[in-house]
Amino acid sequence: MKFDVTILGANSAKFAHGRHQTSQLVCHNEHLFLLDCGEGTQLQLMRYRLKMSRINQIFITHLHGDHFLGLLGLILTLHLNGRTQRLEVFGPPGLDEILAVQLRWSETALSFPLIVTPVPAGPSRTVWENEHLEVLTIPLEHRIPCNGYFFREKQGKRRLVASAIDTYGLRPQHIAMVRRGEDVYADTGELLIDHRHVTLPPHPRRSYAFCSDTRLLPQNAALLQGADLLYHEATFLHEQQDRAAATFHTTARQAAEFATLAQARRLIIGHFSSRYRELAPLLDEARTYFASTHLAEEGVTFDIPYPDQEADASSAAAAPWAEPVQA
Numbered sequence: 001m002k003f004d005v006t007i008l009g010a011n012s013a014k015f016a017h018g019r020h021q022t023s024q025l026v027c028h029n030e031h032l033f034l035l036d037c038g039e040g041t042q043l044q045l046m047r048y049r050l051k052m053s054r055i056n057q058i059f060i061t062h063l064h065g066d067h068f069l070g071l072l073g074l075i076l077t078l079h080l081n082g083r084t085q086r087l088e089v090f091g092p093p094g095l096d097e098i099l100a101v102q103l104r105w106s107e108t109a110l111s112f113p114l115i116v117t118p119v120p121a122g123p124s125r126t127v128w129e130n131e132h133l134e135v136l137t138i139p140l141e142h143r144i145p146c147n148g149y150f151f152r153e154k155q156g157k158r159r160l161v162a163s164a165i166d167t168y169g170l171r172p173q174h175i176a177m178v179r180r181g182e183d184v185y186a187d188t189g190e191l192l193i194d195h196r197h198v199t200l201p202p203h204p205r206r207s208y209a210f211c212s213d214t215r216l217l218p219q220n221a222a223l224l225q226g227a228d229l230l231y232h233e234a235t236f237l238h239e240q241q242d243r244a245a246a247t248f249h250t251t252a253r254q255a256a257e258f259a260t261l262a263q264a265r266r267l268i269i270g271h272f273s274s275r276y277r278e279l280a281p282l283l284d285e286a287r288t289y290f291a292s293t294h295l296a297e298e299g300v301t302f303d304i305p306y307p308d309q310e311a312d313a314s315s316a317a318a319a320p321w322a323e324p325v326q327a
Contacts, residue, residue: 001029001132003153003206003304005229008044010270010296012235013066015040017277020298021066022212022270024231025050026151028133034058034074035149035210041070042077048299053083057128059135060091061212062146068095072102079110086113090127092145093118121145124223132156138223140214142248148211150224156202164198203306209264213271215245216254221261228304230259231296234269234282252282256289265307270296 004027009020021038032054045052052074060068068091078087089095096116103110119127119137128135138148157179164170174184174193184193209227224230236244238253252269259267267290272279279295286293294302
């Protein structure tokens with residue numbers, strides 16, 4: 001089951017040095033989610049030929065412009081493209097009012113239902129889920145109310161050994177039973193199929209944690225313990241830790257220290273201050289404290305493989321759900 005994250009923008013308050021503002025696209029089981037929507041997000045989606053029409057849920061962390069000012073433009077583009085499927089937007093209280101005012105004064109009647117769900121800051125809670133995945137909030141501490149988002153898989157069913165279908169003559173009802181961990185018995189009570197002989201344990205649950213603008217919060221490590229992939233803002237080098245604290249941001253070193261506390265498998269750092277043209281110093285600083293650190297580079301897709309599978313941790317190659325290149 002596919003699970004990956006594509007970086008669309010990773011700068012802080014303004015566009016600088018060719019870097020756009022915060023936005024990411026999460027793909028899980030071919031379901032696309034947008035995380036934050038800084039100015040220019042729809043242009044980045046088009047640049048990397050990503051299917052914006054397949055985005056059905058958008059999660060906004062807070063109401064600073066570099067995290068949501070691209071949202072209305074994206075919504076209007078979907079409208080102009082004739083979208084009819086509903087779009088769900090989750091974000092801080094007030095986002096619904098902002099969008100309603102803009103749509104009302106432009107006299108725009110959208111071609112699709114737009115459902116805006118307020119997500120107050122506070123303790124972690126589930127805000128969206130389906131059969132395979134749940135999205136929880138991550139309490140963050142910024143100058144205004146702010147939530148991160150934690151994408152966590154639900155426990156899957158046992159995996160069927162393909163050869164068992166012919167070997168045991170499994171019928172559809174038998175397959176459903178053994179994948180639930182149930183044995184198959186005859187009417188006489190005789191054991192016909194031991195589920196352990198025809199299935200493997202479920203894959204471990206995978207997770208992705210998105211911690212946008214925040215001070216360092218060690219207490220969140222328990223919530224995100226063992227995250228397969230962790231994004232944490234790293235606006236400044238640690239020599240600017242006083243500046244980071246005053247602006248409710250985090251340094252590269254602090255992001256790495258948090259990844260260690262959370263026992264994350266891999267760390268992505270982003271939300272870079274425009275004072276840094278070159279990002280290598282931030283990466284070097286973070287890797288000193290957490291070796292498996294990567295820069296949030298635009299256009300790069302970070303795969304989240306099952307722990308028992310070998311896979312390339314990151315790839316800039318086009319994903320299979322990308323738009324075909326037009327001649």
